[in-house]
Every structure is written in structure tokens, then in C-alpha cells.
Amino acid sequence: MEPNSQRTKVPAFLSDLGKATLRGIRKCPRCGTYNGTRGLSCKNKTCGTIFRYGARKQPSIEAVKIITGSDLQVYSVRQRDRGPDYRCFVELGVSETTIQTVDGTIITQLSSGRCYVPSCLKAATQGIVENQCQHIKLAVNCQAEATPLTLKSSVLNAIQASPETKQSIWQLATEPTGPLVQRVTKNIMVVKCKASPKHSLGYLHTSFMQKISSRSLSERRFFCSCQTLKSHKAGVPKAEAAPRCIHFFACLCAFASDETLAQEFSDFLNSDASGLKDIIVPQLGCHSESSVSACESAASKPRKRKKDEVSVCGQLLDEAQVTLSFQDWLASVTERIHQTMHYQFDGKPEPLVFHIPQSFFDALQQRISVGSAKKRLPNSTTAFVRKDALPLGTFSKYTWHITNILQVKQILDTPEMPLEITRSFIQNRDGTYELFKCPKVEVESIAETYGRIEKQPMLRPLELKTFLKVGNTSPDQKEPTPFIIEWIPDILPQSKIGELRIKFEYGHHRNGHVADYQDPRPPLDQSLELAPLTTITFP
Structure with a gap:
């Protein structure tokens, strides 16, 4: 009776079902885990085998090596179990094991790696995973390298962001830890960041998604791993909805620094969220074939030009929009100081004279007063x-x-032209001196520089330097040497133009020691004396 009672519990409409089959599931050929036939990849996170790619998604590059500017080996690796647009970082290294034997010491080098995916990192610390995770294996077999993007200081200076943001971007860009922005895939960039518990390597991923078929704001999406997705349940947040973090501005500056990238990411650069819409994009508008037709069609249609728009089509320039910013002017002052600090001269130059508007000096005086609660008063006021x-x-x-x-440097430093307290020179055969530039990573040409990393500095048999004399620069000096700033307002009263004078001195170093100035140039009236010819007579 018991078997019959079991059969009576089966509903009548299921009584004609046959034997159970494996229809609808399939076994992973790699690890043996059963998955649904509609699955794109194995659900076993330690396996992650790809079964097929979605119709709209192209396979993403598995692993890409990041340029770090050092021996540190960092890789951007795709997280197979999350999708083509999710990536993590893997760090590879070499560990040495020393074994003492009867025959001697055996040193074994083993490749080691650390995956920064939270689940893999936790499993590794707990000793759950015996073998390397899939992300480390992908990094070991990596053959691709990230593409470094150029960052132009002129673009950074023009972006509509706070001075603190610009300064932070500049500091990250000038650190010798690789390029500020690197391209990993079509939509994903790696950006340098401040090291933190979440981003211990000092790098993070940003994502720029856009659809070519539409230019509506809803089709343009940006995400940075410094943000959270709590308020965006549907996926990646929109560019306008997501906070404009420093990494967003860093990527946009890199895009705007390259004409091809500026065209590719024009939707982001044209958006109001970028702050570059009316500054960078119009300058790039007529420099490519795709924009020529747009300029021609725009020229054929009469339209009212906006007040803040600069016309570049047909080489027409609105002279009312040709402006010089305070930082651009200040960079020219710093460059003049650099030119003056030449080893070939005596270190007591004539005052540098500039005629500038009152507003420029107000900004300069604000820099002079930084660090004090009130505006710093002048040391002296003279009427003449x-x-x-x-x-x-x-x-x-x-x-x-x-x-x-340090205060002089704080007053004169700009992102484009930092003040050089010392300058290096080399001596030519004729006794003259020439500026010496030690090879280093330049932010403007970072793509070319990383093609040939100089590991060893150039040998300098004779080190010649000039240095700004500010404060007490010698042990027996009693009175500090001042860096003098003089301001005479209203030299041109109607135009509100004043006269700025900068007075300073500089010294000479020779192989690390203070050297007295010696004029290497011969007097103008000195003529060259030739040795008399010797006549030899043969018998």
C-alpha cells in the first residue's frame, strides 16, 4: 500500500511525465559545475569559463599591464564572473626561497601574486584557496600593455574646476608613478589616485559609456570606482547624476589634450558637466576632417553667435575673447626669472619690470598673504x-x-610653470654655458617618454648650478637676502595699469660648493694671436 500511496500524491497532470533528463543545464568542461544553458559564463567564481558572449557585448581584453614607472608589476584584469566592464587589479612579484643543503645553498625564485578582488583577497588570507585565483593566472599570461594618455598643462589650466582640484591633478600627474591616465579598453581607463585602504596600489578604474546612435544625455554614462552605486540600482550612473570627482576631470583633460580622443569623447567634453564645453571643444572644432563639413554648413546658415563663443571657422577670431589669465601671466614672470638665472652672468640682474592691471596685482598680493590671517602689509611705503x-x-x-x-616658490608656482629654485648648466668648449636638463618624465609628452624609460641618470662630470639667494644662504651671513616685490599703482590711471618690479639675486654652485662668478667671455677688442709658422730647410 505504501508505494501506491506515494503515486497518489503526484498530480494527475504530471502523471505522464517521463524520466528526468539534464535538459536546460550543461556541465562546465573545465570544472564540472552544472550551469544553465542560457548562462554566459560558469557560475563557479574560481573558474569563470566563458561559454558565449552576449550579442551586444564584445569580449573585453582579459589582462592589461599598467605602466607604473618602476619595477612594480600591476595588471588590470577582467572579472569574468561579473561582466566585461568590471575589472580588478593584480600585483605580481617574485619571492625567493633559500634552502641550505650539503652541496651548498639553493635559491629558488617563485612568481607570486596578489589579487585585490575582496573575495579573492579574503580567501588568500584565510588559506582557503591553494592554487592561484583566475585573475592572477590571467595576469601571468598577459601580453597587452595599457596606452598612456598625454596631459597638457594648458588644458588643465583652462578647465573650469576649483584650484584645489587642479593642484591635486597636477600633483598626481607629476609623480613618477606612471602616467596620470591610461587606456585599458575602449571604455575603461586607469587613473592614478591617492593610496587608501580601498585603493592601496594608488590606481583605480573609470568607465565612459556612450552610444553612437544617440546624443541624448541619457545615453552618456560615467562611473568611477571611488564612488558607490547605492543610489543607482539600475547600473552605472549617468554622467550628470554622478559626482564630478577629480578622476573625472583628469580623464577629460587627457581626452581634450589629444585631438583624436577629443573627437571620440566629444559627448562628454560637450556636456555641461565637463566644464570644457566652451573652452576646449571649440578650439578642436576645425582641426579634423569630420568637423570641416560641420563648419562649412554652419557658415552657410546665418545664426546669432553667443556672447561667450569664439569663432574659429574660416580663421575668424573674436578679438574680444582673446584673454590672458592671471596664471598665464604669472607663468611668464616665472619664466623670466628662469631666463635671468644664467650661470654666464654675475647673479645681480637688473630689476624685472612688468606693467599689469590692478586686478593682477590684487591676485598676486593674495598669494603674498597666504598663511596669514590678514592681508600682509608692505615692508615699506614710499611717496615720490x-x-x-x-x-x-x-x-x-x-x-x-x-x-x-618656500614662500617665494608658493607665490610664483603655477601648474604650467613651477619655480625652479636651482638651475643646472654645462660648460661648452668656448667657455660659455648652456642650460642642462636631466632626463625625466615630462607630463606633456608622457606617451613618448614611457616608450624608453631611462633607468640610469646621465653622468655629469662637472656640476654647475645657479640658485636663488633668498634668506641666509651662507653660515657667516648676518642679514637675510630678500626677494623684493615693488608695486607702483596707476602708472596709467585711466587703464588702471600699474608697474611691478621684481628684484632678486642668485648665486653660483660648482660641484656642490659656492663659486665666485667668473666671466668666461673674452673682451670684444681682444684679437686672436696665431703662433708663427716654423720654416724647416732641408740640406
Whole structure:
């Protein structure tokens, strides 16, 4: 009776079912885990074998080596179990094992790796996984390398971001830890960041998604791994909805620094969220074949030009929009100081004179006062009457004495032109001197530089340097040497233009020691004396 009672429990509409089969599931050929036939990859996270790719998604590059500028081997690896647009970092290294034997010491080198996926990292620390995870295996077999992107300081200076953001980007870009932005796949970039528990390697991933078929805002998406997705349940947040983090601006600056990338990511650069819409994109508008037709069609249709728009089509330039920013001007001042600090001259140059608007000096005075609660007052104020030179009249001169070299650097530093406290030179055969530039990673040409990394610095048999004399630069000096800034306002009263004078001295170093200046050039009236010819007579 018991078997019959079991049969009576089966519903009548299921009574004609046959024997159970494996229809709808399949066995993974690699690890043996059963998966659904519609699955794209094995659900076993330690396996991750790909069965087939989606119709709309192209296979992403499995592993890409990141340029670090050092011996550190970092890889961007695709997380197979999450999809083609999810990537993680893997660090590879070599561990040595020393074994003492009767015959001697045996040193064995084993390749080791660390995967920074939280689940893999946790499993490795707990000793759950005996073998390497799939991400480390992909990194070991990596054959691809990331593409470094150039960052132009002029673009960074033009972006509409806070000074703190610009300074942070510049600091990251100038660190010798690889390029600021590297391209891993079509949509994913690797960006340098400040090291943190979440990003211990100092790198993170950013993603730029856009559909060519539509230019609506809803089709443009940005995501950075420094953000969270709690408020975006549907997936990657939109560019306008996501916070504009520093890594977003860093990528946009890299895109705008290259004409091809600027065209490819024009949707992001054209968006209001970028801050580059009216600054960078119009300058790139007529430099490619795809934009020529647009310029021609725009020229054929009369339209009212916006107030803040610069016309570049047909080489027409709105002169009202040709402006010079304060930082651009300040960079020219710093460059003048660099030119003046030449080893071939005596270190006591004539004052540098600039005629600038009052607003420029107000910004400069703000830099002078940084670090103090109130605006720093001048060290002296002098009234004088000019009778024998133009312009005639009574003027006031305000003088500041800066005796701290770090404050001088803080006043004159700009992202485009940092102040060089010392400058290096080499001596030519004729006794003249020439500026020496030690090979280093330049932010402007970072793509070319990383093609040939110089591991050994150039040998310099004779080290010649000039240095700014600010403060006490010698042990027996009693009074500090000042860096002097003088300001005479209203030299041109209607235009509100004043006169800025900068006075400073610089010294000479020779092989690390202070050297007295010696003029290497011969006097102009000195003629060359030739040795008399010797006549030899043969018998």
C-alpha cells in the first residue's frame, strides 16, 4: 500500500511525465559545475569559463599591464564572473626561497601574486584557496600593455574646476608613478589616485559609456570606482547624476589634450558637466576632417553667435575673447626669472619690470598673504615725485621683502610653470654655458617618454648650478637676502595699469660648493694671436 500511496500524491497532470533528463543545464568542461544553458559564463567564481558572449557585448581584453614607472608589476584584469566592464587589479612579484643543503645553498625564485578582488583577497588570507585565483593566472599570461594618455598643462589650466582640484591633478600627474591616465579598453581607463585602504596600489578604474546612435544625455554614462552605486540600482550612473570627482576631470583633460580622443569623447567634453564645453571643444572644432563639413554648413546658415563663443571657422577670431589669465601671466614672470638665472652672468640682474592691471596685482598680493590671517602689509611705503621722466607726477611705491624661499616658490608656482629654485648648466668648449636638463618624465609628452624609460641618470662630470639667494644662504651671513616685490599703482590711471618690479639675486654652485662668478667671455677688442709658422730647410 505504501508505494501506491506515494503515486497518489503526484498530480494527475504530471502523471505522464517521463524520466528526468539534464535538459536546460550543461556541465562546465573545465570544472564540472552544472550551469544553465542560457548562462554566459560558469557560475563557479574560481573558474569563470566563458561559454558565449552576449550579442551586444564584445569580449573585453582579459589582462592589461599598467605602466607604473618602476619595477612594480600591476595588471588590470577582467572579472569574468561579473561582466566585461568590471575589472580588478593584480600585483605580481617574485619571492625567493633559500634552502641550505650539503652541496651548498639553493635559491629558488617563485612568481607570486596578489589579487585585490575582496573575495579573492579574503580567501588568500584565510588559506582557503591553494592554487592561484583566475585573475592572477590571467595576469601571468598577459601580453597587452595599457596606452598612456598625454596631459597638457594648458588644458588643465583652462578647465573650469576649483584650484584645489587642479593642484591635486597636477600633483598626481607629476609623480613618477606612471602616467596620470591610461587606456585599458575602449571604455575603461586607469587613473592614478591617492593610496587608501580601498585603493592601496594608488590606481583605480573609470568607465565612459556612450552610444553612437544617440546624443541624448541619457545615453552618456560615467562611473568611477571611488564612488558607490547605492543610489543607482539600475547600473552605472549617468554622467550628470554622478559626482564630478577629480578622476573625472583628469580623464577629460587627457581626452581634450589629444585631438583624436577629443573627437571620440566629444559627448562628454560637450556636456555641461565637463566644464570644457566652451573652452576646449571649440578650439578642436576645425582641426579634423569630420568637423570641416560641420563648419562649412554652419557658415552657410546665418545664426546669432553667443556672447561667450569664439569663432574659429574660416580663421575668424573674436578679438574680444582673446584673454590672458592671471596664471598665464604669472607663468611668464616665472619664466623670466628662469631666463635671468644664467650661470654666464654675475647673479645681480637688473630689476624685472612688468606693467599689469590692478586686478593682477590684487591676485598676486593674495598669494603674498597666504598663511596669514590678514592681508600682509608692505615692508615699506614710499611717496615720490617724478619730474625728469615720464609719466610725470606723484606716485606711491609699496615694497615687500620676502626672506623665505618656500614662500617665494608658493607665490610664483603655477601648474604650467613651477619655480625652479636651482638651475643646472654645462660648460661648452668656448667657455660659455648652456642650460642642462636631466632626463625625466615630462607630463606633456608622457606617451613618448614611457616608450624608453631611462633607468640610469646621465653622468655629469662637472656640476654647475645657479640658485636663488633668498634668506641666509651662507653660515657667516648676518642679514637675510630678500626677494623684493615693488608695486607702483596707476602708472596709467585711466587703464588702471600699474608697474611691478621684481628684484632678486642668485648665486653660483660648482660641484656642490659656492663659486665666485667668473666671466668666461673674452673682451670684444681682444684679437686672436696665431703662433708663427716654423720654416724647416732641408740640406
